[in-house]
Amino acid sequence: MRFLTKQPKVKNRSKNKTSGNSSFGLLNTSSAVIQVETAKSYSISMKNVVINVSVEDRKKIIFEQSNALAESVNGQILIPKGLLDEVVNLVEAPFPVLGKFKETFLDLPKDLLTMVMQKHQKYFAVCDANGQLLPYFVAVANGAIDETTVRKGNEAVLRARYEDAKFFYEMDTCKRFSEFRKQLKNILFHEKLGTMLDKMTRVENMVTKLSCLLDINEDVQQIIRDASSLAMSDLATAVVTEFTSLSGIMGRHYALRDGYSDQIAEALLEITLPRFSGDILPKSDADIVLAIADRWKNYLKEPFPKVVEAYSWPTRIVRGKEDELHMEVDETAFVTNEESVLCGTFLSVKKSINPGTFSLTWYFS
Known part of the structure; x- marks a missing residue:
């Protein structure tokens, strides 16, 4: 904590430290150390050395200048709010720079x-009016810079990142997406619940019974069966191994690439939601x-089931739907005591969590 007064030094009693009225500008300027006379004059003093202490002002500068750069190449800037909030706190004197990569x-x-642009490099992507990416990006530098040098440096870094991504993608597309299913046996889901292949096999077995209980028509049931035989297979791909946040997204992409229907491909993404x-x-x-x-197969046979969490996931998935689901419990289908406990607790808490909007009695088998 810095105590700014007209006196050069003040004792910070809480930490027994001595604080002064010196602050710091940008390291690559002649004003690396500055004197601040009072707390009231702090903002002006920092502004005089090209540091903007206002988060909202910095955010406005980044947004407006990045938009202008994108428009200069007939594009539109893509600025997710979360990324903007992160970038604005990485710089004190934002200076957006337009870069380019190979088409x-x-x-x-x-x-x-x-x-790759957003998560690894904190860059903003540029797209056209139809939402298609353009071979440009915007990086936000800090303070006075040599724009040409900074642009070339950022372009070189992104080029290396994209070469890696291309390598992983080409590895995956050397074979059909369905071939990754068996590789799930090499990914541990839980030490007491087996591998991801074990889990997804259980899911595949469950969806047929669940579809019948929900009176899903046969055409949709076929989509469900086909999708369940591919679901989560992208976890074994090189791209998702390297970029885990793309799980589901790459599954959809690879399925479409191999000629699966839009409904099956979309299901491979939406099984991961929310x-x-x-x-x-x-x-x-x-x-x-x-x-x-x-979600339910995450908890069946779990020795210490997280009942409320297990309940809340499927509830959030169907909450707000017009049709309520009423199904009977077949207790003879329970294999372990834990399943009976899970079911009993579920029935006791379902109304108190969100009364009147959801009714589901689960069939554990």
Whole structure:
């Protein structure tokens, strides 16, 4: 903590430290150390050395100048709020710079390219009016810079990142997506629940019974069965191994690439939804069945089931749907005491968690 007064030094009693009225400007300027007379004059003093202490002002500068750079190449800037909030706190004197990458990289999936830009490099992507990526990006430098040098440096870093992504993608596309299913046996799901292949085999067995209980028509049931035989297979791909946040997204992409229907491909993404609080939810009947089955199979046979959490995931998936689901419990299907406990606790808490909006009695088998 810095105590700014007209006196040069003040004793900070809470930490027994001596504080002064010196602050620091940008390291690459002549004002690396400055004197601040009072707390009231702090903002002006920092502004005089080209540091903007206002988060909102820095955010406005980044947004407006990045947009202007994108428009200079007939594009639009893609600025996710979370990324903007992160970047604005990485710089004190934002200076957006427009960079370019080879157009051949645009052959890679858009989600892969933007993820590398945003997550690894904190760059903003540029797209055209139709949402297609353009071979440009915006990096935000800090303070006075040699723009040409900074641009070339950022372009070189992104080029190396994209070469890696291209290598992983080409490894995956050397074979059909369905071939990755068996490789799930090499990924541990839980020491007491087996591998990811074990888990997804259980999900595959469950969705048929669940579809019948929900009176899903045969055409949709076939989509569910086909999707369940591929679901989560992208966890074994090189791209998702390297970029885990693309799980589901790459599954959809690889399925479409191999000629699977749009419904099956979309289900491979939506089985992963919701991924976090406030995330979008599965939309179609096929997607909902797969997502619920995946969550419940996370907890069946778990020695110490997290009942409320296990309940809340499938509830969030179907909450708000017009049709309530009423199904009977077949207790003879329970294999372990834990399943009986899970079911009993579920029935006792379901109304108190969200009364009147959801009714589901689960069939554990």
